[in-house]
Structures are given as structure tokens and as C-alpha cells.
Amino acid sequence: MKISATMVAAIGMAILTAWSCKKLSEKVEKEVLDGKRSGVSSIQGMVSYSWNNVAIGGGGYVTGMAIHPTTGNRMYARTDVGGAYRWDGTNQRWQPMLDGISSIRVDGMALDANAPDRVYLALNDGVYRSNDRGDNWTKVFSTTYNGNGDLRWAGECLAVDSLTSTVIYAGTRTDGLYRSTNTGTSWTKVATVPGSANVRIVATDPSSSVSGRSAKVYAGIPGGGIYRSTDGGMTFSAMSGAPASPNRMVVMGGKLYVAHSTGVTVWNGSTWTNITPASGMNKNYCGIAVESYDHNKIAVCQRYSTFNNPLYRSSNGGSSWEQINTTSLPITKTLEAPWWPNSWFSSATSCLVFDPLHHGDLYYSDWFGVWFSSNVWAAGNVAFTTRIKGDEETVVLTLASAPGTVPLYSGLADVFGFRHDNVTAYPSARLYNINEGFSISYCESQPANIAILGASGNDGTGTILATSSNSGTSWTTRTLPSGVKLGRICISSANPDKMVYIAGGSGGAVYYSTNRGSSWSAATGAPTGAVNAIDVWSKDFSITADCVDGDKFYIYKTGYLYASTDGGATWSQQNATAIPNKNSYLFVAARPGTADEVWVSLDGNGLYKTTNGGATFSKVTALTTCTAFAWGAPASGSATPTLFAYGTVGGVKGMYRSTNLGAGWDQIDNGTQKFPAGVKSLAGDRTVFGKVYVGTGGRGVLYGQP
Structure with missing residues (x-):
């Protein structure tokens, strides 16, 4: 069969067209992978992560x-x-x-x-x-x-x-x-x-x-x-x-x-x-x-919220009893977690159970964990040890990871929280000796300087402010404005003496300090009620400090971003056009290393950012929902911080990571880590690329890493 010049030209054009289409397809695919064509796809892939609990203990x-x-x-x-x-x-x-x-x-x-x-x-x-x-x-x-x-x-x-x-x-x-x-x-x-x-x-x-x-x-x-x-x-x-x-x-x-x-x-x-x-x-x-x-051997315990509830044993079917946790017959306690107070024994006891296959082995469960005795019938003092390894049930209120110092700080319900120098080992002590820890802030340029808010009751009773200049090794108790409770604290990124405090409640006012909380003055022009808290479980994390300008702070309230350029003394609304209000959880955080850039997550209403201090906002379209987000260390060879988010991308709810400021996302939960206790807070490790901490509503703090 002879091929004419016209046919040769046609065949050549077809080959060229096919080659061009292939190259175009490859270009689109590359742009998708690079996160440049978010309208095509914003999921770059699935990055395999290992997930474990931060060791806290009960x-x-x-x-x-x-x-x-x-x-x-x-x-x-x-x-x-x-x-x-x-x-x-x-x-x-x-x-x-x-x-x-x-x-x-x-x-x-x-x-x-x-x-x-x-x-x-x-x-x-x-x-x-x-x-x-x-x-x-x-x-x-x-x-x-x-x-x-x-x-x-x-x-x-x-x-x-x-x-x-x-x-x-x-x-x-x-x-x-x-x-x-x-x-x-x-x-x-x-x-x-x-x-x-x-x-x-x-x-x-x-x-x-x-x-x-x-x-x-x-x-x-x-x-x-x-x-x-x-x-x-x-x-x-x-x-x-x-x-x-x-x-x-x-x-x-x-x-x-x-x-x-x-x-x-x-x-x-x-x-x-x-x-x-x-x-x-x-x-x-x-x-x-x-x-x-031996059915004559019985153990019983009273149930109250106080510690050391009476625990009794009987060897004659209940005809007579001996209390085994008295002053004259004290138990011997071994605590696996060194931060546990020695008084934590038999608190709000829920259950006693003998091991049917090991005579004398008694377990009991209570407000903080599980206790075990290998011989509850021993003469004299009975030895108990905690059995809490792997039992991680704390409720997380807030997390923070500072650059170059301590990997993680946690604020928790009931046990306040911890400084986690090693996430695989139990902390040696609580961060502060009070029950509820619900706000933590550090100075971006001097991260050993931190401030915390805590309370003795979950309704904010006994709210305190304390500051530390040595990463929480020691604390100075500060003052708060009269009559306030709950709320959020925020430290300047450049000067730890400058702080802004938002009081909790629907009418909570904004205050500023220039002497690290020794005294406070009322701000002008700031929104009230930006932390509408009635208890420590408030979902309003509405304040952040600019990561470069030490005099700048930002507060989000019902669609508008307010800014202060004088250390929190005066405030003004920045955006003329409102973005959506929060759907449930609200998180506001400035981008590390960049001035005037603030990101706001609105849960069911997605994630927004401003690069001009709040004058205008753009939506990160890939995330249709964003419950929480956080900044982490950049990838090797990059100066762009890693962005972590828990939200919905392409209809899939999960944990995501972006290395290109939200243009493209990698799913990092392996499709199997469901966070059933809920995601209450995120913190990206500011030193280790890819490492992220997840605060849950009952499974403690999880950490994931590639």
C-alpha cells in the first residue's frame, strides 16, 4: 500500500496531537501534584503516618x-x-x-x-x-x-x-x-x-x-x-x-x-x-x-468524689469486715506516672473485680485510672500499683508547640496539663498545680517565655494567670482584671512583657499589659465577647499575635478581624466585608515568619486567610470544612511552614498536611485513624517536619509522624 504525502502529513499531525495531549495531561497531573490547580484537585496523595498517644497516664x-x-x-x-x-x-x-x-x-x-x-x-x-x-x-x-x-x-x-x-x-x-x-x-x-x-x-x-x-x-x-x-x-x-x-x-x-x-x-x-x-x-x-x-471472700468500696474512699475486705461472707486503707493499716502504693499525687487512691470508685484465674488479684477502677493488688488478702499492709500504661483518657482543652524548645505543652481538663519534653515518657510533674488548663501562649522570638490561664473549677472558678521565663520550670502568679474569669491569653511575638487578655463571657472585655501581667488596662475599640465562654470547654480561640511585629495583635469576632498596632491598647476593625461566622470551633493563628498574615478556621464554614492584616480575605477552597489547623516546621530546604488541618477535602473528612500554604493537601490519617473522641486542638511541631499533635475530647493527645 502506497502512502501519499497528504497521508504522511495527516499521520504526523495525529502523532503530534497525541504527543501534545500526553504532555498536557502530564502537565495537568504535575500541577495537581504541585497543588497549583486546586480547581482540578487539591489532594496530592496519602502520606503514611504512624499514630501514637503522647504518654500522660490515666x-x-x-x-x-x-x-x-x-x-x-x-x-x-x-x-x-x-x-x-x-x-x-x-x-x-x-x-x-x-x-x-x-x-x-x-x-x-x-x-x-x-x-x-x-x-x-x-x-x-x-x-x-x-x-x-x-x-x-x-x-x-x-x-x-x-x-x-x-x-x-x-x-x-x-x-x-x-x-x-x-x-x-x-x-x-x-x-x-x-x-x-x-x-x-x-x-x-x-x-x-x-x-x-x-x-x-x-x-x-x-x-x-x-x-x-x-x-x-x-x-x-x-x-x-x-x-x-x-x-x-x-x-x-x-x-x-x-x-x-x-x-x-x-x-x-x-x-x-x-x-x-x-x-x-x-x-x-x-x-x-x-x-x-x-x-x-x-x-x-x-x-x-x-x-x-471462695465465695466467703468479698471486697466492697464506697463511692464518693473524695479521695481514699473506704475499701473493705471480708473473709467470712460479710459477717465482719476490715478496712484496708486506714491510718493504722495504710496501703502501699506504687505510681507508674510520677506526676500522680500520692493522694489519688479510691476516688469516685466505680468497680471492683477479682481475677477468677488468679486468687487474690483485685482490680478496681476510679476517677483517674485502674489500680491492682496481687494479694488483697495479705496480712498487714496491702500493696497496690496503678495499671495505667496505655490508658490515655484525658480531655484536651488546648495545645501549643514552641519553636526550638519544648516540643509540646498541653492544657487539659481535671489535671491542668503538662510540659512534654519526651512524648514517649510520662511527665515528671503537672505544668501547674490547679485543675483546668485552658489557654497557653508563648513568645515567638523568645519561646521560653510562656503564659497560662487555669482555673480550679470547670466553670472558671478561681481563674489564674501565671507566667514563666524558663519554659514552665518555675512560675510567677500574676494578676487579672477584677471580676473576670476564663478567656484567652496572648503574648507579643517580640516582647514577653506585652500581653493581651480577653475575658470570658458574652460581654468579656479586652485588656492589655505592658509589665507581664502585673497590672492591666482596658483596651479601646476591641470587640467584646470574642471568647464567649461559660466553662473551660469554650471553642473560641479567637486571638493571635503577629509573628513578626511585636506590637500587633489580632482578634476575630463574628466575621470581622480586629487589629491592634500598639500592643493591644487600641483596636480597629480591618475588613469591611465580613467573612462567614464560625460554625462551631474557631481558631485564629498568624503565619510564622511573615508579618500581617493571619488564618482563621471556622469549622463547617472552612478556612480563610489574609495577607494584608485583615483588609481582605480569601478562602482556602480545597477545605470545605476546617475544625482546627496549626503551623509546623517547614520541609527540608524550604522556608514555608507546614500547615496541618482537620477538615474535609474532596468530600473526605480527615487529617491533612500542606507544604504549599493550602494549595494542595496530603491526607495523613491513613484513612483509618478516625479520632472518635473528636479533634479539639492541633499543634504542629515547630522543630520536626511533619510531626503533628492532636488534642482529643477523651483519648488524650495523639501524635502523628511520617
């Missing part, structure tokens, strides 16, 4: 524990806001089980005596089942629980029949009692238990059976007594003479042991007997445990 309420009756290394703990954990006996640490799902507040749990790897949890939106010790979960029943609600220390509201895996009972908060006879596939409401009852405790008694299941079943209703079934859970009736407000129930040897609001009682099948310790009559008891190998 700090949150462990509301229940369960140990499998026949199989070793099957111990579990539930918490109010920090999920559930399983015990890793090999490495002697707790492993979180709920980081991959969206619900983390746990209201109850149950183990299956006949299936050692099966676990049930009552989460806020229903009952979940795992057949592999918590690696994977299936929702089997939709109902409403409240893992952080009143009586969360009581329980357990779930129970698997001791004789058969097919029968499960689920007490609910407001909808009575349900039963499943097919391992949770379907559920039937038990009509003979009050239909709107708060059934907090369910226990089965395998001492007698009907149709292959336990004949006797007990359902405890705080304030409503105890209901009993003798026909395998078909029908229930109220037990006459039962404690009116049960907290915990244990069935052992055909007897029902009850810890309740006024004492301890046992039912032997026909009569109730009061076995309350004589020295602790008419007290509220929650923890109760009975040894499986």
Missing part, C-alpha cells in the same frame, strides 16, 4: 471492668469519654478498641463466658458486638445510652447468659429491658420490667436452668429496686425488700450480692441480709467483688 474516669471467667488475658475496661480498652498481658498495657469507629462513650459492657473472644459494648447509639476481642465491631441494637451521664459508674447494663451465647440482655437508659435469643440479631422488649426504666444492672444466675438458659435473671433499676425472673427472662417481677437504688450486682454460688446507695446486701434465694460494714453504715457503695474460688 487521668480520666474508668467506669467499669470485666474479666473473662475461664480464659486468661481477657480483661477489659470502659471509660466515660475515652472509649474501651483491652488488656495486653504480654506487654502489660491497655490497648484502645474503638479508635476506628465513630462512637466512643461507653455505658456498659459484657463478656460471653462461652466465647472468650466475644465482647459487647453499650455505646451512645446502641449495642455493639465484637467477635475478635475488639478489633472489629458490628452494631446489633440501636438505642440511646449516655456513657458520660449520671450513674455511668453503675452496671453492667449488658449481660450474656452464663449458660448460652445466644441469650443477651440489654438494659437501657429510658426504655426498660430488652432481650435477644439469637446472639443479638433481633431484640424483644421485656414487658414486665417498667417500660421507661433506667435499667443499669443486669445479672444472670446459672445455678438453675430452663430450656438451656439461666432460669434466674436480675435487673437493677437505681431508684426503682431490683426485678427478678425465674423463667429464663420471659417474665420479671419486683423483689420485695430489695435495695431501692442498686449500683452493682454480682451473682456467685447462687447468691446475689448488691452494692447500693445505703450499703451492701446479699440475697440467698429466699431472704435479704444486710452485710454492710459496721463502720460504714448508710453510705453509698458501688464497688463489689466476690472471689470465684
